Amino acid sequence: MLRLKVIEILNEQNHTKYWLYKQMVMSYQNLSKLINNETKSIRFDTLERLSDVLNCPIDDLFDRTDASKK
Numbered sequence: 019m020l021r022l023k024v025i026e027i028l029n030e031q032n033h034t035k036y037w038l039y040k041q042m043v044m045s046y047q048n049l050s051k052l053i054n055n056e057t058k059s060i061r062f063d064t065l066e067r068l069s070d071v072l073n074c075p076i077d078d079l080f081d082r083t084d085a086s087k088k
Contacts, residue, residue: 025054
């Protein structure tokens with residue numbers, strides 16, 4: 019299973035969830051669900067925006083959990 023590493027990236031960059039919320043064009047509730055890995059889908063434009071705002075490649079946003087390593 020894939021999970022987003024947004025919280026880890028925010029911590030590395032000394033930013034908060036609120037800072038990210040102010041940069042993104044989405045509701046705080048949706049952003050919170052997204053970065054807490056409580057959603058089953060994500061739009062490509064959202065991934066692109068996250069990548070731009072966090073100044074990292076899209077593949078750095080993801081981590082593969084043990085559940086999917088078969």
